[in-house]
Amino acid sequence: MSDEVRKGEVVLEVEDLSVGFPTPDGLVQAVNGVSFSVSSGQTLGIVGESGSGKSVTASTIMGLTNQKSANVLGSIKVGGIDILRADEPTVRGLRGQEMAMVFQDPMSALNPYYTVGNQIGEAYAVHHPGCTKKERREIALGMLNKVGIPNPIQRIDEYPHQFSGGMRQRIVIAIALVNNPRLLIADEPTTALDVTVQAQILELMKSLQQEFGSAIILITHDLGVVAEAVDDVMVMYAGRSMEKASVTTLFDNPSHPYTRGLMGAVRSLDHSSRGSLHTIPGSPPSLISLPSGCSFRPRCDLAASLGDTCSLKVPSMRRVEPIGSLSACHLDDQQLVNLTKKNFAS
Amino acid sequence: MSSEVILEAIDVIKHFPTGARGLLQRTTGTVKAVDGVSLQIYTGQTLGIVGESGCGKSTLARVLMRLLEPSAGSVKLQGEDITHIHGQHLRKVRSQMQMVFQDPIASLNPRHSVGEIISTPLKFLEGHHAGSDKARVQELMNLVGLNPEHYNRYPHEFSGGQRQRIGIARAIAVNPKIIVADEPVSALDVSIQAQILNLLEKLQADFGLSYVFIAHDLSVVRHIADQVAVMYLGKIVEIGSPEDVYGITAHPYTKALMSAVPVANPRIAANRHRIVLTGDVPSPVNPPSGCRFRTRCPKAQELCAQDEPLLLDRGHGHPVACHFPD
Structure with missing residues (x-):
């Protein structure tokens, strides 16, 4: 996998x-x-x-x-x-x-x-x-x-x-x-x-x-x-699998906006990080009335950049090149590659 | 630290007798939950x-809040000795100290609406007018990021993070100076934890609140604290600024505790040396002689069994209770 x-x-x-x-x-x-x-x-x-x-x-x-x-x-x-x-x-x-x-x-x-x-x-x-x-x-x-x-x-x-x-x-x-x-x-x-x-x-x-x-x-x-x-990780959100990758790949290049958000919310023991922590706005959706399309869409800050795509279609798992992880997101490979946690956690 | 001391504990001891059931039965032992703790909280x-x-974290918090009366030692709020006060006087002091609990479900009455829950502490304020409660509650709900229109809803209609916001609104309702938060985020998901921590920091900046923040999660404390106290079996073993305690760690227990925290980075995780402590915390009924950590300490020597190390600055710039600090 x-x-x-x-x-x-x-x-x-x-x-x-x-x-x-x-x-x-x-x-x-x-x-x-x-x-x-x-x-x-x-x-x-x-x-x-x-x-x-x-x-x-x-x-x-x-x-x-x-x-x-x-x-x-x-x-x-x-x-x-x-x-x-x-x-x-x-x-x-x-x-x-x-x-x-x-x-x-x-x-x-x-x-x-x-x-x-x-x-x-x-x-x-x-x-x-x-x-x-x-x-x-x-x-x-x-x-x-x-x-x-x-x-x-x-x-x-x-x-x-x-x-x-x-x-x-x-x-x-x-x-x-x-x-x-x-x-x-x-x-x-x-x-x-x-x-x-x-x-x-x-x-x-x-x-x-x-x-x-x-x-x-x-x-x-x-x-x-x-x-x-x-060794390997599967990230789940609202009943769906969002990303699958080996553990090093996942932490080096989280290739789903949700994974990236999760990592931003983690505090580190090594360096003082006073100041606002990154948060994922809102809370997980009700499993009775899931949002249309991607279930992470209402909390995703990148969904708007794709117009209606995220609300119309449920994204399917696909391989992100050259990272090699599997991600269920409508963003294209290049955009997902750019989602490294570094330019985000700061 | 330039600001003034608001709350102070001096040699606080809290022992609980065990085995005493009924009037005439003898106690069979004592749980030494807090055993000689001194610290200051700054405005x-x-x-x-x-x-x-x-290790006695929660008991210490309850003594500081005067929910428990210490067995010995004293607690001072703004210079005033509150160790043994009770009745009306204690109630007045309580309006300056409020608590946020770990479990947001257990700490909210399921049969009361959010409006009732948040307005309850207001009833104990001097010059209270029931007529202004609703406006005040809605103002508080706004402050903690809840929708004021949900005034009539019940706790079960909210998510875990929102429930913790209700608990925080209730705590700040009486304009306290100090908030004691006992594991306020440990029951929440990470993304929600971050929201609550940010909220607590914002309230502190807006109202000049002082916090006593209890957590078993070292990274949460590192993020939020100005002063960190590490406790083991009823005693403080190391205390100082986060830079000191996390950077120039001197006590072997603090070291072990920090090396046990999982690092969210697989490359570091694979290469670092971990100190795995053997066994569990000994019973506080019968703590080990001398240094209490010696039974699990990798550096323990004969001296440690005889002499109890005092909490002193041993050349690290912050106090440490260890005979052989790093």
């Missing part, structure tokens, strides 16, 4: 995914024609503001979106099986085994009534029906060791409330990885944690990826986390 | 307080 060719087989292929939720007020179009793929050993970052469709995309991939109450279109292929058309037992077999998820809030992801050893062992037993109690315990111990819980022999019998936030997130990661899944989806895994603990968790995920070779989808709103932890 | 300036969860 970027200028570099990635090794490793394709683990997940999402094509033209749309998810809409009918409500009394109208259809909430949470995800709108999103396509991407991830290969083993690769980390894809999905960035966007609240309501951009990041989490709905993730839970739909996991088969957690109820297709009876939501309109789901497109296809999601995990290991060649289309999640959206497979029956529930098949999806259940994949979930936990082939793909697993780490959630934002580790306290609500764990069951307060069971010991952590129990919960890790249970995730293993679901996919290994014949295993003994002893095996389960050994597997759980091994996982606690791998995710860096000190003194695991004693702590395996403790309950979630006896652990700190960072430790709980390590346990959630242990549960997710116990069956060695080929795809790990982490939905804002460090948002609830302190920066020092966030650094620990990101390092842990990196080292476990090297050991297990899984593909990771990291969902976040933090561009700093993206810069540190992912 | 028209911003003091930023940073630190991990549980």
Whole structure:
């Protein structure tokens, strides 16, 4: 998906995914024609503001979106099986085994009534029906060791409330990885944690990826986390994918006005930037009544320069030369190349 | 710093007893949330307080606001000792200090319209006339960038950023001198965070407000503060101007905290050396002897377990509490 060719087989292929939720007020179009793929050993970052469709995309991939109450279109292929058309037992077999998820809030992801050893062992037993109690315990111990819980022999019998936030997130990661899944989806895994603990968790995920070779989808709103932890990035806005690029390309040459705006709003730790921060005017649109044409148009300061084009046509993803990134914007290549964040952040 | 001190904390201590349930039961321990903090806030300036969860930032803010009474030490507002005042007197002092909270949903009553929310503090002002409330509220809504016609709407009809604007309008309604903002932007998206930070800076310039700005996000504090205090387990470990604290960082904890912040630049991120702290913040019920950071400090030596380092200028031009600063 970027200028570099990635090794490793394709683990997940999402094509033209749309998810809409009918409500009394109208259809909430949470995800709108999103396509991407991830290969083993690769980390894809999905960035966007609240309501951009990041989490709905993730839970739909996991088969957690109820297709009876939501309109789901497109296809999601995990290991060649289309999640959206497979029956529930098949999806259940994949979930936990082939793909697993780490959630934002580790306290609500764990069951307060069971010991952590129990919960890790249970995730293993679901996919290994014949295993003994002893095996389960050994597997759980091994996982606690791998995710860096000190003194695991004693702590395996403790309950979630006896652990700190960072430790709980390590346990959630242990549960997710116990069956060695080929795809790990982490939905804002460090948002609830302190920066020092966030650094620990990101390092842990990196080292476990090297050991297990899984593909990771990291969902976040933090561009700093993206810069540190992912290989490729997809920027989402109002349910649509706006830009796709390798992480260095994205930060060197953001080639969508929205990406450029996001980067302008980030403050730097290295130099004092007193004075007005750049902001993107307004707020994200309602997903019930999206603006016509490009959904970013009402907040885009460049839309006026193209006349009516932006309000008449939804821009499609295309490759921007010579940058090599994919961008959904009506501006021509030259204009997008000129959108470097430098002449903008000042 | 040339301007005058408006709010001052002198050796403030706030301890919470634990385990005490009922009248006759003994306390089993003490949470030393704030343990000897002195600082000054200057007129028209911003003091930023940073630190991990549980380091006592919010307790300190509540003591400064006199929402909590300190266990020892004193708090002075414009030279007047407000440490133990209460009743009418405290209420009068409160009109000079207001608070903006982290969660704009939890801090606004869902059953009150925006007009009611913003006008509530006005009712406690001397010489209050209910008749002029609406005009004043609409003026305030204009000031913080809300549409005054939305006067009758309810909090759920607004976005997160707009809700935080409502909280700010409520805080400035009584013309306070000081605003204590406890993580005011951490629940918001980046593009919205920038809008709120710009608004706070504009209000400060227009009304000469002083801010106490609490955040765990070091880059936010760097952007907005004139003075930065780094807290660890109830104590200030380093304090100074942002140029000093971020430029001539002396305390190993500040260093580690800064190196943990993700840099939004993949080229720098790949090449820099990161200090990853092991473990978590120790319990404030039983803080380590000597220097409280020694259990996680890469430079800790024997002296650190015996002697508590004082907050002194150790040749960096700003005070640092460390025996072996960089």
